[in-house]
Amino acid sequence: MAIISKEFYPQAGSLVVLGAGESGVGTAILAKDKGFKVRVSDSGQIAERYKNQLLQEGIPFEEAGHSTAEILKADLIVKSPGIPETAAIIVSLKEAGLPVIGEIEFAAQYTDAKLLCITGSNGKSTTTMLTYHILKEAGLNVGLAGNIGQSFAYQVARESFDHYVLEISSFMLDDMYHFRADVAVILNITADHLDRYDHKMENYVDSKFRMIRNQTVADYFIYCLDDPETIAGLKRHQTEAVTFAITQEQQLSQGAYLGANKQLVIDAKTGEEFQMPTAELALKGKHNIYNSMASGLIAKVQEIRNDILKQAMASYINIPHRLESVATISGVQYSNDSKATNVNSVWYALESYNTPIVLLLGGVDKGNDYSILKDLVKDKVRAIVCLGKDTSKIHEAFESDTDLIVNAVSMEDAVALASNIAEKGDTVLLSPACASFDWFKNYEDRGDQFKAAVLAL
Template identity: 50%
Template sequence: MKKLVVLGGGESGVGAAILGQVKGYDVFLSDRNQLKNKYKNLLQEYDISFEEGQHNKERISEADLIVKSPGIPDSVALIKDSIKAGIEVISEIEFGFRYCDAKIIAITGSNGKTTVTKMVYHILKSAGLSVAMAGNVGDSFAMHLATQKADNYVLEISSFQLDGCVTFKPHISILTSITPDHLDRYEDSFELYRASKFRILKNQTSEDFFIYNKDEKSITEYLNQINVPVQMIPFSRTHLQQDLSAFIENNKIQINLPLDKSFSMSVDNLNVKGAHNAQNAMAASAAARLLKIRKQTIRESMESFKGVEHRLEDVRKFENVSYINDSKATNINATFYALDSMTKPTVWIVGGVDKGNAYKDLLNLVNHKVKAIVCLGLDNSKIIEAFGKSVDDVIETDSMEEAVLAAQHFAVTGDAVLLSPACASFDLFENYEDRGNQFKKVVNNL
């Protein structure tokens, strides 16, 4: 019996362990931290051996195959030693793919991937297809394969997950954007991070499709350097001449595809607003048409799609001030889209754990859109330095309640209060969901 070692006992790792058990491996899961009770219970239910609070290096070294959590860098000694010993180390996505015969639509990108993933899933489900959503959102891919079955999988995939992929091959891949993010995992190299994202099309053939954002130079530059046989479908905010393309013209999404798969709809009919969501809708609609989903089903799905929690989420209008939760904006590019979509004078709540942000990229938008800045973080010096001369009112806070009350003080009738931190959340919050939920709670208690 082959031995499978799973490193990391979160959603991804436990899913991989259960799939391994179902497929006949001798499975051992190891996590140097304490496991959550729900994951312990699952492992016990499936009679899977595990340890927590440590890594038993001797037992791990006996593995025939290691599946590692995306949170574990390749640079740690345990991974390096395992690879040096000839043990194959892969991601849960790769492990799941080896036991999957369904059609896969895979989405990656620095920003927009969750929205596009949920859009594609919403369209396919509305069309009555057998479909599951997994990966970085929804269930663990491996867990779903172990316990259920679907004919189509819509997978949101991070660069960390792609790093551990070898044979993974989606039928349709979508790349929404590439902007600097997570560079601490890539030796502070944007080139390494970008190459990681492009692993999504590594194994695609001429029978597969790659939908990508042509408006981003970082994407088009890289495509000019590589040669892959996949059928490419660019999408853009402006008119494109290519036979296979998606673009916006005269406020209409226009998708040009072969064999009567073309499609159009008014941007005004989208339930989610903003230029970035029009781009997301183009990518999702193109994927749906490639899967032969009816045009009317796509239109109805886009009209009913409610968006992603913590991403430009309308929380409440109080005293004629709109409160908007964009806590999922953990980098500059995401906040750029948020500020760009604002149509009212905006009180901006920003800050957290800085990931090497170049705030100057937001300066023009801040000058035109922002009336006051509320800093929410333990170290706000870079934010104050970047915008202190452009915005009259800049205040520092260190709790969500204090931040919201400060924003309420600056906002008047007709304004908007936008939480779009452009930073990670770990200085004051458990994660971006915790940050967004606290914002919503305070706002709803005003």
């Protein structure tokens, strides 16, 4: 299945893990279990829970800096996906000719479980969780990992699953070379993280298409026929895998599409065709139909029965911080979409609501182009409440598209402003389009502060 040939990397000797987060600590534990002499190095301070885990496992570590000379003596380096190729330590390692790989690449060689892998600029967490929910409901022995939950490496070391549903980011894909996905999904590709890709969209697209490297005729590839960047990328990247498309714009002889009366139709040629009214799906909105299509196709190629698939798709509860309903207060609905860290995610969020919206927007701008939101803002947004230190770009982008744009000084202030502006029947929507680290620890902290402020009203 997904095992990497032993010829590619040393199977014992000295291994250094760069980065002591969830991914790094899990990798260190797996490496120790497999007989490596392991050391962990982090340029920053290691969180107490991870430090305690390393101490309990007897794995040596350093923090607040890298001992480069010692690291260069290692046989193999496994790095955190958050460390860019341009970091001084990585440049030194590559110049020395040392193999530098990621957690997913490393852990995959120690399991023969089926790897069901999902990437995309938007929707990958939702699709990963929905797929996991479906397979659990079907009674499969399945793990959840990647860019979500407990690290893949730790689960390979200490658990025993027959399947893994893996959420894979482009940063993870950049450190994967011989890894093979049994099922590879590319949901969509829109501009994001371009600072890691020389500000070239083509480089980012190529990173996403690393998902289908090494696939064989025994594997499956699922992609969106309606996504222009994916279609353009297909011209440069071929696969031997069995290929299925998802689309809402045409009908297919196989794959997933919208049939008559907004029926979700899935046919993977592995059994009876699946049909389900989109109104019965637990996940609402046009973008979530794509997510449901992808999850449904994964389920069908795993030969999940139609009755189980239908029940699971109707019963799923969405992940926190992704169009998460928080409360309805005085007739105003409050929704937490803190995970929307790019402009396309906000487009999907706005598209999902039919009520007037007071939009909480802003944070650390990643070179956002807000032009695609202008029509939706004109049609749906009553007011914008700006978050973050620099809000000038938001004012410039939308000053002619909505009646009111105001700046907040904290999340509590933002929620108070929004509640005063909103009218009965409106939705107050936190969907920032930006990174969170000017005011918050991460998007989860931002969403949690939003929820706390709402519940304090």
